[in-house]
Each structure stands twice: as C-alpha cells, then as structure tokens.
Amino acid sequence: MLKLMKRPHLILSCRTFYVTPKNNCEDEPIERLSCVEEKIGFIGDGNMAKAIFKGIVNKCLIQPNQVNVSSPYIKNLDVWKEMGACVSTDNAEIMEISDVVFLAVKPHILPEAIKNIEKSPHAANIKNKLFLSILAGYKISKLEKMLSCFEGARVVRLMPNTPMMVGAGCTAFCPGHGVTEHDLMIVRAILEATGICHRVPENIINAVGALSGGGPAFVYLMIEALSDGGVRMGMHRAMASKFAAQTVMGAAKMVLETNKHTGQLKDEVCSAGGTTIAGMHELERGRVRGSIMNAVEASAKRADQLGGQ
Ligand SMILES: NC(=O)C1=CN([C@@H]2O[C@H](COP(=O)(O)OP(=O)(O)OC[C@H]3O[C@@H](n4cnc5c(N)ncnc54)[C@H](OP(=O)(O)O)[C@@H]3O)[C@@H](O)[C@H]2O)C=CC1
Ligand SMILES: O=C(O)[C@@H]1CCC=N1
Numbered sequence: 037m038l039k040l041m042k043r044p045h046l047i048l049s050c051r052t053f054y055v056t057p058k059n060n061c062e063d064e065p066i067e068r069l070s071c072v073e074e075k076i077g078f079i080g081d082g083n084m085a086k087a088i089f090k091g092i093v094n095k096c097l098i099q100p101n102q103v104n105v106s107s108p109y110i111k112n113l114d115v116w117k118e119m120g121a122c123v124s125t126d127n128a129e130i131m132e133i134s135d136v137v138f139l140a141v142k143p144h145i146l147p148e149a150i151k152n153i154e155k156s157p158h159a160a161n162i163k164n165k166l167f168l169s170i171l172a173g174y175k176i177s178k179l180e181k182m183l184s185c186f187e188g189a190r191v192v193r194l195m196p197n198t199p200m201m202v203g204a205g206c207t208a209f210c211p212g213h214g215v216t217e218h219d220l221m222i223v224r225a226i227l228e229a230t231g232i233c234h235r236v237p238e239n240i241i242n243a244v245g246a247l248s249g250g251g252p253a254f255v256y257l258m259i260e261a262l263s264d265g266g267v268r269m270g271m272h273r274a275m276a277s278k279f280a281a282q283t284v285m286g287a288a289k290m291v292l293e294t295n296k297h298t299g300q301l302k303d304e305v306c307s308a309g310g311t312t313i314a315g316m317h318e319l320e321r322g323r324v325r326g327s328i329m330n331a332v333e334a335s336a337k338r339a340d341q342l343g344g345q
Contacts, residue, residue: 062235066217069225072098074166077134079127079149080141081107081116084170087201088138089121091230095203106130128156131165131186136222139169139179143342146171146182154185164188166219168226170196172245173343176212176238190215192223193238195245196230197252205231206251208244242343246335254331259284 076098078085085105092098100120106127107113113123124130127149131137141149153159167189169179176193183189191212199205207227211220220235227233236244259280266276290301306313 060234060236060240062237064220064235066220066224068228069221071096072102072136072222072225074135074222075102075104075133077104077106077130077137078140079106079130079137080139080145081105081113082140082142083198084196085138085140087198087205088140088170088196088226088230089116089119091200091203091205092226093119095229097225097229104130104134126156126158128153128158128162132158132161134165136166136168139167139171141171143171143173146174150182159186162186162189165190166215166222167191168223169193171342172249173242173339173341175343176210178343180212188214190219192219193241194223194227195241195249196227197248197250199252200227200230203230205233206248207231207233208236208241208248209233210236210238210241242336242339243332245339246332250335251332254328255284 072092076092078089089100089103089105093100093103101122103116103121104124105113105116105121106124106129108125110123110125113125116123122133131153139146139149153162163186165186165188167179167183169176169191171179172195174193176191179191179193180189183191192209192215193212194207194209196207197205200207205227207230209223209227211223224233259277262280262283263273263276266279267273271279287301290296291298294301302316306316
C-alpha cells in the first residue's frame with residue numbers, strides 16, 4: 037500500500053478480490069488494477085504476442101500507444117504500427133522504453149535476442165524492468181541469470197495460451213526474486229483481463245504448458261475431427277465446423293458452471309442403448325483418453341528438454 041500512496045491514480049482504479057487457494061495454486065488476496073499505466077514491450081511479435089496485445093487492448097486495460105514491439109524484420113512490424121504500437125528492429129531500444137517487457141520469442145532464439153544488448157547504447161537505461169517470460173521450458177533461475185546484467189531486473193514466468201486474444205485465456209504464473217506487490221498487480225491485471233490465471237509453484241508450469249498452453253491445438257484437432265465426422269455423415273462443412281466449435285464451448289461451460297463431475301455430465305448424454313454410447317464405445321476402442329494423456333505427457337517432457345532440465 038505504501039508504494040501505491042505515490043500513485044494516487046492507481047488507488048482510484050483498484051478493486052479488491054479474494055481468490056481461494058486450491059491445490060497447486062498460490063493465489064493471494066491482492067488489490068486489482070483496472071488499468072495499467074506502464075509501457076508494455078514485446079520482444080518477439082509472433083502469435084502469442086499478438087494474442088496478449090489484442091486481449092488487453094480489447095479490454096481497454098491499456099491503449100495501443102503504450103505498447104512497444106521488436107522483431108528482426110521491419111516489414112513484419114507494419115501490422116503492429118497499424119494497430120497503434122511503437123515498433124523497432126532493435127530489442128534493446130524496446131527494452132529501454134518499456135517498463136514491462138514480455139519475452140515472446142521462441143525458446144531457442146532467446147540467447148540470440150538478448151546477446152548484444154549489454155553493449156548497446158540503450159543498455160545503461162535498461163534498469164528496473166519487469167520481464168514477463170512466456171517461453172516454454174525456461175526456468176526462472178536461468179532467465180534471472182541471463183538478465184542479471186540489467187540492474188533491478190525482475191522476472192515473472194508465465195504460461196499463457198492464445199485464447200487470451202478473445203478474453204478466454206488460461207495462464208499460470210510464477211514470480212522470481214525481487215518481484216514486488218505492484219509487479220504482481222500488473223501481472224494479474226493483464227492475465228485477468230484476458231481470462232483466468234493462477235499463481236503456481238514453478239515445478240508445475242511445464243505441466244500447465246502442456247495442458248492449457250498447447251491444449252488449444254489438441255482441442256482444434258478434436259473440433260476438426262468432429263466436423264469431419266459431421267461432413268462424412270452429410271452435413272455441410274460450414275455448419276459442421278460451427279456446430280463442432282459450439283458443442284466444445286457448450287461442454288466446457290457445463291463443466292465450469294454446473295460443478296458436476298465430467299463423468300456425470302457424460303452419463304447424462306449417454307442414453308441406455310442409445311446413439312452416444314455407441315460412439316463412446318468407438319472412442320474407448322481408439323484409446324482416446326490414453327492418447328490425450330500421452331499428448332500432455334509428451335508436451336511437458338518436451339518443455340523440460342527445451343529448458344535444459
Ligand atoms: N503459440 C502459443 O500458443 C504459445 C506460445 N508460448 C511461448 O511463446 C513464445 C513465442 O511463441 P509464438 O508466439 O507461438 O512464436 P512465433 O514464432 O509466432 O513468434 C516469435 C516471434 O519472435 C520473432 N523473433 C525471431 N527472432 C527474434 C529476435 N532475435 N529478436 C526479437 N524477435 C525475434 C519472430 O520473428 P520472425 O517471424 O520474423 O522470425 C516471431 O515474430 C515461445 O517461447 C513459446 O514457447 C507459450 C504459450 C502458448
Ligand atoms: O508449442 C509450443 O512450444 C508452445 C508452448 C505452449 C504452446 N505452444
């Protein structure tokens with residue numbers, strides 16, 4: 037609260053929530069910001085950076101001109117300029133002019149992306165930055181070591197997903213050393229404006245990445261397969277795809293809003309001797325459950341490899 041006294045505009049825009057801690061969650065009662073005044077930078081301008089940008093701008097948490105973005109090819113940054121962001125091919129410049137810096141490159145690119153920044157003329161002004169890493173696999177200790185050349189650098193490791201773009205994201209985060217209460221307020225403001233988030237211990241972040249970080253891809257495959265099945269049985273593609281997506285969204289809402297066990301919800305659809313149980317039998321024969329569990333396990337193990345653990 038002491039820090040907020042110096043920032044009266046933030047006190048005016050605070051709401052207080054309490055999130056009940058659950059297994060694997062380390063959520064704390066904390067004041068919430070309804071707008072973020074800091075400059076937000078993205079090192080890397082790919083799919084995930086765009087999803088976060090669109091998600092927070094759509095919710096008016098920030099204005100587009102608060103955002104700075106860098107990546108190697110100026111032509112690729114035109115789309116960001118059109119959206120109102122400030123762009124550069126110089127990662128050091130974007131770090132200098134931003135308060136909060138998303139590290140949004142592919143994991144194997146990070147060393148190259150920050151390699152020469154220390155020697156750049158901008159380096160002296162890269163102080164007291166909050167770095168938000170969305171990189172799969174990279175441990176906080178490794179990131180803190182890589183960024184230790186920047187005075188006052190703090191790191192929060194996040195595992196987001198692309199549905200943040202449409203306000204339906206799902207992110208776990210884990211703060212590193214020296215992260216302040218105000219840093220956490222910024223992190224929560226960004227993540228809650230774009231979906232749900234929970235603070236977790238770092239040792240489960242790779243599991244989260246496998247389930248919800250990459251999970252949308254698994255679900256798109258399922259939607260496509262449902263749609264293909266509908267087409268095979270005579271539906272037109274456009275209708276089949278729309279019905280498949282709406283069905284997945286409806287089923288997800290039932291799980292989230294009825295509080296019923298998924299097994300019970302499944303039983304409520306399967307009539308005795310009916311149509312759905314005939315389809316369920318095929319899915320079980322195809323070992324769909326085991327395949328999905330294996331997919332999550334393989335993704336989590338790959339994240340361990342990417343992080344060199
Ligand atoms: N996609 C997802 O659903 C999720 C991704 N993540 C993580 O997010 C990170 C980014 O993934 P994603 O957005 O999918 O990847 P993308 O490939 O879409 O984006 C990476 C971006 O980094 C740019 N880039 C390449 N080299 C540099 C450099 N030296 N300096 C600055 N920028 C550079 C690329 O530019 P160019 O294309 O011109 O090479 C590209 O725009 C990854 O670490 C991933 O693990 C986490 C959760 C979900
Ligand atoms: O596929 C990947 O490596 C990234 C991390 C989670 C989702 N996409």
